[in-house]
Amino acid sequence: MTELTFGLTAPERCSYLPGQQEQVVFLLPDHPIDAQLYQQLLQHNFRRSGNDVYRPHCPACQQCQSVRLTxxxxxxxxxxxxxxxxxxxxxxxxxxxxxxxxxxxxxxxxxxxxxxxxxxxxxxxxxxxxxxxxxxxxxxxxxxxxxxxxxxxxxxxxxxxxxxxxxxxxxxxxxxxxxxxxxxxxxxxxxxxxxxxxxxxxxxxADCAKMAYKAEFQPQQRFSAEKWQTIA
CATH class of the missing domain: 3.40.630.30 (Gcn5-related N-acetyltransferase (GNAT))
Structure with missing residues (x-):
């Protein structure tokens, strides 16, 4: 992967868990990106919103885990x-x-x-x-x-x-x-x-009821502790 430059948002109220705050790391918008680079980032817990690419970076919480199915x-x-x-x-x-x-x-x-x-x-x-x-x-x-x-x-x-x-x-x-x-x-x-x-x-x-249905699709892999782990 080429050298990338990221920014960090200020803390704000978490969208998923009451009482928690969230921050995200995001790829700076002036950095060139294409589908191939995004596929690499997707494998490291990043996601896309519009043209922006981000991943959670919350010091007090590590609950946001990407899920993928083989x-x-x-x-x-x-x-x-x-x-x-x-x-x-x-x-x-x-x-x-x-x-x-x-x-x-x-x-x-x-x-x-x-x-x-x-x-x-x-x-x-x-x-x-x-x-x-x-x-x-x-x-x-x-x-x-x-x-x-x-x-x-x-x-x-x-x-x-x-x-x-x-x-x-x-x-x-x-x-x-x-x-x-x-x-x-x-x-x-x-x-x-x-x-x-x-x-x-x-x-x-795990503690967000609206996401509970994703856990039903097994076996699945979740990105946790900086690696993909199988959940069955």
Whole structure:
């Protein structure tokens, strides 16, 4: 990896854990970056937000751990098979495509219903645009449909060796179908078809209830103590 220059943000309230503060290390924006370099950084606990690349750097907490799945040996568990079967009976289907400009009503409804107490509230078109576009990386979306209605969207980074899930939003009325789980299962299928080695799921925080579903996908690897460790 070439020599890189990073900055450090000031402490602020943690988005995941009450009573904690967070800081992030970020690649300085004037540093040239491309998909190949990002893939290397992804292997060291970094993530992307818009054009920015960052990783947590919190002195008092090490709970943010990147999660990835080795897609060649993944098999859905009993609960995941039930979710897939229920979605199939209801005529759900998915497709991986370039981002569209018509997602904002769905995104707005999701943020208002599910994250009105979070950092992404209130939603804005500019906020969604920053999720859907990156100047140096091809971005795709996994669309999930119930019959002909779009009910969920997952933003996906496409890399040589991996797919990386960036963010999922969905129609709140379809929460009982577990759209977050369906999105991951759909991405695993896409990664297998495209012969990718890994699917990255973003950060897992053990004490954050909203992230509990990620732990259900096993075996998985988590980046802890500066190395990938298998959790089964």
């Amino acid at each position: 897609v060649s040996n993944f098999a859905p568990n009993r609960r995941q098979r039930r979710i897939l079967q229920r979605a199939k009976r209801a005529h759900f289907h998915t497709r991986l495509v370039a981002p569209s400009s018509n997602y904002y009503p769905l995104y707005q409804r999701y943020i208002n219903a599910r994250h009105a107490d979070g950092a992404m509230y209130p939603p804005s078109p500019e906020q969604l645009d920053s999720l859907l576009h990156c100047n140096w990386l091809p971005v795709k979306v996994l669309e999930i449909y119930h019959q002909q209605q779009l009910i969920a969207v997952t933003v996906v980074d496409v890399l040589d060796k991996a797919l990386s899930a960036v963010y999922t939003f969905y129609h709140p009325d379809y929460q009982h179908y577990s759209p977050g789980v369906l999105a991951i299962l759909g991405l695993i299928e896409q990664a297998q078809q495209k012969q990718k080695a890994y699917l990255y799921l973003g950060y897992y925080v």
